[in-house]
Amino acid sequence: MNSAEEPKVVVDAQAARAIGKGAMIVFKKGVVRVEGKVRPGDVVEVYTRGGVFLGRGFANPNSNIMIRLVTRDREAEIGKELFRERIRKANDYRKKFLGYGTVYRMVYGEADYLPGLIVDRFNEIASLQISSAGMERFKLDVAEAIMEVEKGVETVFEKNTGRSRRREGLPEIERVLLGREKWRTIIQEGRARFIVDLRGQKTGFFLDQRENRIALEKYIRPGMRVLDVFTYTGGFAIHAAVAGADEVVAVDKSPQAIKTAEENAKLNDVADRLRFITGSAFQVMEDMAGRGEKFDVVVLDPPAFVQHEKDLKRGLRAYFNVNYTGMKLVKNGGLLVTASCSQHVDMQTFKDMVIAAAAKAGKFLKMVEPYRTQAPDHPILMASKDTEYLKCLFFHVEDMR
Ligand SMILES: C[S@@+](CC[C@H](N)C(=O)[O-])C[C@H]1O[C@@H](n2cnc3c(N)ncnc32)[C@H](O)[C@@H]1O
Known part of the structure; x- marks a missing residue:
């Protein structure tokens, strides 16, 4: 959808201030009004009461977390390319900055500017957890990006279960999403395995x-x-x-x-x-x-x-x-x-x-x-x-x- 057609969400002063400081989430109580029809997972534009543009993100009117901000850029395309780039950055942070090997949390939601997405890497298997209706629409793109960014990952396992899924009105799914049929591996942690x-x-x-x-x-x-x-x-x-x-x-x-x-x-x-x-x-x-x-x-x-x-x-x-x-x-x-x-x-x-x-x-x-x-x-x-x-x-x- 062209950003001009995206529904608009107006938030209160407290939510706007929080976004200004870097917050990525708006709770239902911070939303003043919604202009246009919003379905779970739709991309919306977020504004202050005074009409100042704050960013764009996924909305879910059925969830207590009503908006998960994805970008502060009015023009950015919210899709495969943006997610691939952020997954690459998140992975580089763990490997190049923190020095992790082959077992680590590759993506930690908002902290990696990927709201609603968690990815843990256990050697050749990546375990993916999605807790927002917006991210759910891109899960295959995300799985492809993980395997592209880390060639050692041969399986992306979808571990989409739990309370947060139910809260977003998403179905529970547990299966191999992409790659080899595998769900067990052995990891080394300090002196223990x-x-x-x-x-x-x-x-x-x-x-x-x-x-x-x-x-x-x-x-x-x-x-x-x-x-x-x-x-x-x-x-x-x-x-x-x-x-x-x-x-x-x-x-x-x-x-x-x-x-x-x-x-x-x-x-x-x-x-x-x-x-x-x-x-x-x-x-x-x-x-x-x-x-x-x-x-x-x-x-x-x-x-x-x-x-x-x-x-x-x-x-x-x-x-x-x-x-x-x-x-x-x-x-x-x-x-x-x-x-x-x-x-x-x-x-x-x-x-x-x-x-x-x-x-x-x-x-x-x-x-x-x-x-x-x-x-x-x-x-x-x-x-x-x-x-x-x-x-x-x-x-x-x-x-x-
Ligand atoms: C945070 S995890 C523990 C993680 C573990 N210490 C580790 O390092 O891998 C919490 C654990 O508590 C268990 N648990 C939850 N309620 C419990 C209860 N009432 N009695 C005993 N275990 C419980 C769960 O099955 C789960 O394995």
């Missing part, structure tokens, strides 16, 4: 915690007992075992994740030092605390308990319970690694929750690592606060006396 099965959760593997998992290794000594709660396919647990822990217990409620975790233990030759429990973390930790069990290291990496701002209070209670019980399980002088991937919980709120849990558990906490966040291949675009979500803190835990 992992089977990545793209039919698992999210894109198949939580790359965002990579540097934090590797950071755990330096605190592990022979003779240690480690507990990894919400382990998924063995993430922190495998690193602890590879680094020399004597006994590692890992918990997750997903039987499929635990099955892959067991395979990962064998792959790393540490199966004799790992024990997996399939079940609710809350119950398992309560039972352990009831029996007076203690660990040198406890890792807590739960799913996002706060999915929406309105769930903040309830979600924080869940974080509090997990952290309170987790702290009781750490030996005096041991290590607690605690994380939150909820975008709506900022670092200060997370710290306040941890402080409250420590007070109730009767513990002093000392930070032993600087504030840790998501891996650098999930860049935080300073102007776009939605791009920052992961918090991961390492604490030395002592009894309060």
